[in-house]
Amino acid sequence: MTHTLISPLDMHLHLRDEAMLKVVAPLSAHSFVGGIIMPNVVPPITTIEAVIAYKERIMSAIGNNVFEPLMTLFFRSDYTREFLEKAALHVKALKLYPSGITTNSEGGVASMDIEVLRPVLDAMSDLGLILCVHGETNGFVMDREKEFGSIYESLASSFPKLKIVMEHITTKESVALLDRYENLYATITLHHLLITLDDVAGGMLQPHLFCKPIAKRYEDRDALLHVSLKAHPKVMFGSDSAPHPIHKKECCGCAAGVFTAPIALQALVELFDKHNALANLQAFVSNTAQTIYGYKAPHKEVVLEKTPFVVTHSYGDVVPMFANETLAWSIKHVL
Amino acid sequence: MTHTLISPLDMHLHLRDEAMLKVVAPLSAHSFVGGIIMPNVVPPITTIEAVIAYKERIMSAIGNNVFEPLMTLFFRSDYTREFLEKAALHVKALKLYPSGITTNSEGGVASMDIEVLRPVLDAMSDLGLILCVHGETNGFVMDREKEFGSIYESLASSFPKLKIVMEHITTKESVALLDRYENLYATITLHHLLITLDDVAGGMLQPHLFCKPIAKRYEDRDALLHVSLKAHPKVMFGSDSAPHPIHKKECCGCAAGVFTAPIALQALVELFDKHNALANLQAFVSNTAQTIYGYKAPHKEVVLEKTPFVVTHSYGDVVPMFANETLAWSIKHVL
Numbered sequence: 036m037t038h039t040l041i042s043p044l045d046m047h048l049h050l051r052d053e054a055m056l057k058v059v060a061p062l063s064a065h066s067f068v069g070g071i072i073m074p075n076v077v078p079p080i081t082t083i084e085a086v087i088a089y090k091e092r093i094m095s096a097i098g099n100n101v102f103e104p105l106m107t108l109f110f111r112s113d114y115t116r117e118f119l120e121k122a123a124l125h126v127k128a129l130k131l132y133p134s135g136i137t138t139n140s141e142g143g144v145a146s147m148d149i150e151v152l153r154p155v156l157d158a159m160s161d162l163g164l165i166l167c168v169h170g171e172t173n174g175f176v177m178d179r180e181k182e183f184g185s186i187y188e189s190l191a192s193s194f195p196k197l198k199i200v201m202e203h204i205t206t207k208e209s210v211a212l213l214d215r216y217e218n219l220y221a222t223i224t225l226h227h228l229l230i231t232l233d234d235v236a237g238g239m240l241q242p243h244l245f246c247k248p249i250a251k252r253y254e255d256r257d258a259l260l261h262v263s264l265k266a267h268p269k270v271m272f273g274s275d276s277a278p279h280p281i282h283k284k285e286c287c288g289c290a291a292g293v294f295t296a297p298i299a300l301q302a303l304v305e306l307f308d309k310h311n312a313l314a315n316l317q318a319f320v321s322n323t324a325q326t327i328y329g330y331k332a333p334h335k336e337v338v339l340e341k342t343p344f345v346v347t348h349s350y351g352d353v354v355p356m357f358a359n360e361t362l363a364w365s366i367k368h369v370l
Numbered sequence: 371m372t373h374t375l376i377s378p379l380d381m382h383l384h385l386r387d388e389a390m391l392k393v394v395a396p397l398s399a400h401s402f403v404g405g406i407i408m409p410n411v412v413p414p415i416t417t418i419e420a421v422i423a424y425k426e427r428i429m430s431a432i433g434n435n436v437f438e439p440l441m442t443l444f445f446r447s448d449y450t451r452e453f454l455e456k457a458a459l460h461v462k463a464l465k466l467y468p469s470g471i472t473t474n475s476e477g478g479v480a481s482m483d484i485e486v487l488r489p490v491l492d493a494m495s496d497l498g499l500i501l502c503v504h505g506e507t508n509g510f511v512m513d514r515e516k517e518f519g520s521i522y523e524s525l526a527s528s529f530p531k532l533k534i535v536m537e538h539i540t541t542k543e544s545v546a547l548l549d550r551y552e553n554l555y556a557t558i559t560l561h562h563l564l565i566t567l568d569d570v571a572g573g574m575l576q577p578h579l580f581c582k583p584i585a586k587r588y589e590d591r592d593a594l595l596h597v598s599l600k601a602h603p604k605v606m607f608g609s610d611s612a613p614h615p616i617h618k619k620e621c622c623g624c625a626a627g628v629f630t631a632p633i634a635l636q637a638l639v640e641l642f643d644k645h646n647a648l649a650n651l652q653a654f655v656s657n658t659a660q661t662i663y664g665y666k667a668p669h670k671e672v673v674l675e676k677t678p679f680v681v682t683h684s685y686g687d688v689v690p691m692f693a694n695e696t697l698a699w700s701i702k703h704v705l
Contacts, residue, residue: 175587176572177512236571236584237511240624245575252510285621287689289575354622 036341037367038304038313042332043320045070045299047167047202047222047273049138049292050104052076052089056096058351059278062297064102065369068321068335071167071273072104074130075139079109083118086125100369101335105328107167112144112151116158127328128165128200129155136171136179137247138277138291143169147186149193156190160197165328166190167200170209171248177232180248181208191216198327203227203275205248207258213269220327222273223259225302226293226356231256242284243354246277247291264307266315271324274299278353295356298346302357304339304364340367371676372702373639373648377667378655380405380634382502382537382557382608384473384627385428385439387411392431393686394613397632399437400704403656403670406502406608407439409465410474414444418453421460435704436670440663442502447479447486451493462663463500463535464490471506471514472582473612473626478504482521484528491525495532500663501525502535505544506583512567515583516543526551533662538562538610540583542593548604555662557608558594560637561628561691566591577619578689581612582626599642601650606659609634613688630691633681637692639674639699675702 048070050060063070072093074080080089086106093104108114108122110131132143144152159166170187171179187209190199201209201221212219230250235241244250262270276299277292284290295302300320307316325332344365346357383405385395398405407428409415415424421441428439443449443457445466467478479487494501505522506514522544525534536544536556547554565585570576579585597605611634612627619625630637635655642651660667679700681692 175566176568177587231510233511236580240575240577240580240626241622242575242577242624243622245571249571252512287576287578287620289577291575 038308038339038364040300040317040320040337040339042068042335043300043337044068044272044324044332045274045276045296046271046324047071047073047224047275048296049073049075049275049277050093051278052092055278055280055353056092058353059276059294059296060093060096061098061100062350063276064097064100066297066300066337066366068101068332069103069105071128072106074107074109075132077139079139079142080107081109081111083122083125086122101333103333105330109142110144110155110166111142112155114155116154119155119158119162119164123162123164126164127330128167129159130167130169130202132169133171133173136169136173140169149189153193156194156197160194163329165198165200167202170201176249177251180204180206184208184212187212187219188216191219194218203248203273204259205251206255210258210262213262213267220269220271222271222275223263224273224275224293225295225299226250227256228260228263228306229302242289243356243358244293245289245291246275246293260310263319264310264312264315266318266323268323269327270319271327272303272320280352281349281354282352284354293356294353297350298355298357298362300337300339301344301362301364301366305362308364336370338367338370339364342367373643373674373699375635375652375655375672375674377403377670378635378672379403379607379659379667380609380611380631381606381659382406382408382559382610383631384408384410384610384612386613387424387427390613390615390688391427393688394611394629394631395428395431396433396435397685398611399432399435401632401635401672401701403436403667404438404440406463407441409442409444410467412474414474414477415442416444416446418457418460421457436668438668440665444477445479445490445501446477447490449490451489454490454493454497454499458497458499461499462665463502464494465502465504465537467504468506468508471504471508475504484524488528491529491532495529498664500533500535502537505536511584512586515539515541519543519547522547522554523551526554529553538583538608539594540586541590545593545597548597548602555604555606557606557610558598559608559610559628560630560634561585562591563595563598563641564637577624578691578693579628580624580626581610581628595645598654599645599647599650601653601658603658604662605654606662607638607655615687616684616689617687619689628691629688632685633690633692633697635672635674636679636697636699636701640697643699671705673702673705674699677702
């Protein structure tokens with residue numbers, strides 16, 4: 036039994052930089068034909084020169100794979116319209132982080148005050164640049180995304196022509212927002228379709244499943260599954276694959292992030308197959324994203340086969356999700 | 371500035387066995403005059419011979435310290451009344467674990483069916499043996515203790531003469547039960563007075579603060595603090611100090627438990643001092659427990675002094691809470 040995916044896209048991807056980039060970029064570039072590259076490297080990507088240089092480093096890291104990195108800028112409220120006009124030639128989106136909310140987000144916005152953000156968001160709206168948002172407050176860890184909901188609502192209603200992507204949503208409340216505001220979209224990760232806080236901290240503590248936003252309750256996971264499996268037209272796959280070296284995951288103060296790039300398609304096919312929703316996976320991993328982003332992806336065929344895939348313990352010093360476990364599907368070949 | 375505690379007791383203590391026992395027992399025995407020793411060693415303590423032998427191993431591990439281990443049996447629903455009559459000469463309490471709910475609880479009760487438990491609980495009630503309970507269901511990790519509330523209620527009302535200690539409570543709902551049932555009591559740990567889930571998983575993941583029951587919300591912590599600081603007559607200090615070797619805490623599937631024994635009194639004095647409640651600490655760490663357990667502790671004076679205490683990185687291969695941090699109070703001497 037095989038299943039072919041055409042031009043799969045990862046609409047939320049961390050490729051990091053330097054040695055880590057060289058380890059992880061070929062893995063994403065093997066499975067996917069492109070993806071939205073997150074700009075929270077060190078230092079964050081805030082200039083056109085940095086965008087171009089980072090894209091070149093990515094292209095040289097991916098080897099012979101067909102892969103198009105869709106670049107983003109790290110959102111700053113002091114960008115000028117002139118700068119954004121030029122940037123629009125090089126990036127699809129800007130990623131907004133509330134300051135300090137996740138890995139390498141220290142330079143993020145200090146306040147979500149709409150009036151402070153307005154000049155940049157007006158310009159983005161006019162230029163067709165997409166706003167990607169890490170939507171968490173600094174409240175209690177289980178409430179952060181829900182608390183951010185009112186900010187999503189005020190962004191969506193204040194900038195009705197701006198496309199806003201709620202990144203890596205994890206709650207049923209975020210899912211509900213999709214149908215309430217025309218200009219709100221979402222990415223959903225593989226791991227948030229699979230796990231809850233019980234998997235992270237209900238038995239033994241599992242640092243490799245620790246991520247931000249943290250996995251929530253069963254009813255939240257079910258809401259995410261529901262819209263993903265039915266290929267909701269505003270929902271895109273974004274792995275949020277976030278590699279950290281093992282010594283930053285198995286330690287006494289462990290970094291947040293699940294590394295899923297090399298196993299994402301295999302696990303997605305298994306999940307959608309299990310729910311008799313394989314027919315909707317193409318939309319979830321590619322078509323919907325192309326529509327939302329107004330983007331035509333290069334052609335690539337990823338043929339998956341129902342053959343056991345034993346996931347390796349690590350890629351370099353990065354431990355993937357399902358390390359040492361066996362998935363039901365593997366990638367047979369890529370055309 | 372000094373503060374003297376008379377005969378402090380730790381009413382919920384894991385001393386483990388063998389090499390670990392030799393590391394941790396002297397640390398508890400230095401600060402405390404006695405404590406309720408949990409029976410979930412490997413294999414669990416289920417016979418009188420095992421109680422006596424474990425107590426001897428503890429006594430030989432504590433060195434020259436004055437310390438009285440108050441022994442417990444691992445609850446089993448098939449104990450006979452005759453057995454319990456004899457056991458009552460050696461143990462103060464039985465500890466009931468739902469099967470598989472925490473470290474070394476695999477042999478716990480499979481069902482909380484009152485009728486199954488009735489013969490043993492009737493006998494315990496008649497014999498004045500105390501029932502200590504790890505009160506969690508196998509539900510969602512944040513709900514387990516709250517869900518167990520109805521079981522506490524049915525135990526309390528079915529066995530009105532049985533003293534039931536809700537061990538290491540972590541929720542405002544458990545606190546509320548104290549005033550609703552005359553025969554419900556509670557132990558509260560140091561760490562649940564200090565941390566919430568935010569400290570475990572809100573920033574970087576902190577395996578050394580991962581415990582069962584998991585730390586909950588701010589309103590839960592505040593409810594625990596409220597009854598502890600005012601020396602609620604049904605609330606006793608129980609550290610649940612639970613040592614694990616470092617390789618089982620900083621790893622890819624980390625054990626639950628916070629090791630607080632050597633820093634507990636110092637941190638408690640700091641906490642109660644900060645809240646202007648030092649006068650109530652004596653009750654919380656000793657007097658209330660003696661009343662509830664009908665126990666007269668040996669005399670010991672622990673003199674604490676407001677002098678910085680730099681907590682060591684580790685005791686043997688066990689990392690304590692506040693490792694490498696500085697507490698405001700230290701133990702000056704023990705008389």
